[in-house]
Amino acid sequence: MKPGAPRIAEAAGAQRRLEALVFEHLNGDIDYFTHPVGIEFVTSRADSSVVTLDSSLSRNGHPLVAHALEGLLPADIPDQEKADCEDSVLGVPGIRVAGASRRAVHLTLAGTSARVALSSAGGEDWRQLVAERRRDLVTAGYRPCWDDRELSPGEVAFRRDHACQAAEEASWLPSGLLRRVALLHTVSAAYCTRYWVNSDDWIFQLRHDQGVRPPHADVVKHLLDRRWGLPMQAGKLHCECDASWADPHYDRSCTVRLSSNDGRPGTVQLRFQAMGTWQTSSDIHGYLTEAGADEKWLKRVMPHQG
Numbered sequence: 036m037k038p039g040a041p042r043i044a045e046a047a048g049a050q051r052r053l054e055a056l057v058f059e060h061l062n063g064d065i066d067y068f069t070h071p072v073g074i075e076f077v078t079s080r081a082d083s084s085v086v087t088l089d090s091s092l093s094r095n096g097h098p099l100v101a102h103a104l105e106g107l108l109p110a111d112i113p114d115q116e117k118a119d120c121e122d123s124v125l126g127v128p129g130i131r132v133a134g135a136s137r138r139a140v141h142l143t144l145a146g147t148s149a150r151v152a153l154s155s156a157g158g159e160d161w162r163q164l165v166a167e168r169r170r171d172l173v174t175a176g177y178r179p180c181w182d183d184r185e186l187s188p189g190e191v192a193f194r195r196d197h198a199c200q201a202a203e204e205a206s207w208l209p210s211g212l213l214r215r216v217a218l219l220h221t222v223s224a225a226y227c228t229r230y231w232v233n234s235d236d237w238i239f240q241l242r243h244d245q246g247v248r249p250p251h252a253d254v255v256k257h258l259l260d261r262r263w264g265l266p267m268q269a270g271k272l273h274c275e276c277d278a279s280w281a282d283p284h285y286d287r288s289c290t291v292r293l294s295s296n297d298g299r300p301g302t303v304q305l306r307f308q309a310m311g312t313w314q315t316s317s318d319i320h321g322y323l324t325e326a327g328a329d330e331k332w333l334k335r336v337m338p339h340q341g
Contacts, residue, residue, distance in 0.1 A: 090157025208301035
């Protein structure tokens with residue numbers, strides 16, 4: 036961020052909950068996108084956000100845009116399968132499609148005016164992707180419910196069995212992280228960034244190539260910046276960068292935990308991983324290059340490759 040840059044607008048209420056659900060269920064545990072966690076950029080206002088997804092493929096060749104819809108759009112599970120399933124619905128209960136065009140799909144929460152648009156820099160037709168997801172679910176015996184005005188029976192059952200007020204109270208954190216996800220591209224020096232959530236603890240793993248020193252101080256500084264960062268505080272950094280006992284053949288890890296300034300639920304673990312000489316990353320560099328990663332970014336995060 037440049038000095039004088041405007042503050043990042045914060046979401047509230049249903050908008051905050053929707054953004055938190057979207058970020059959680061995009062499932063950022065896939066390796067090697069051309070942008071960290073598979074998001075190219077986010078444009079936000081107080082009452083809406085546009086999330087532009089990476090148009091590259093994951094390492095196993097599964098498009099992120101299709102992966103996103105599979106994780107987000109809800110569908111009731113067939114009665115004959117409910118006995119073998121812990122949940123009564125696929126996807127995220129309550130998410131609705133407010134509209135779909137070739138360029139984007141517009142998501143909301145049932146009964147609210149919240150809006151998150153998913154887009155991509157590729158040539159994907161989102162209207163067609165939604166239609167294909169519907170066709171696949173119906174063929175398999177599921178009932179898509181993302182057009183329903185009210186919650187479906189499966190969604191009602193899910194909410195009854197999994198009601199969690201704490202998750203709503205902690206939604207400020209994933210919403211705030213989503214709106215600041217660009218920091219993982221502009222400040223971090225990791226060639227691979229993954230995340231997952233354990234209850235209300237958000238864990239980010241940042242992998243750094245051999246010879247690249249993890250800039251953990253800069254990442255934490257920007258995340259906690261008083262103007263455009265999150266209202267959080269950092270615990271003690273456990274750092275192995277200069278550990279005298281460290282064998283360069285093995286990975287080294289530095290970890291810091293962030294928690295809120297005002298006692299709200301939600302924490303962030305930042306795990307900075309410096310890869311050891313046991314691993315060769317030339318194949319990863321080749322994959323990222325082929326997938327269309329920005330050349331300047333690649334030179335910064337993998338300066339000894341290429």
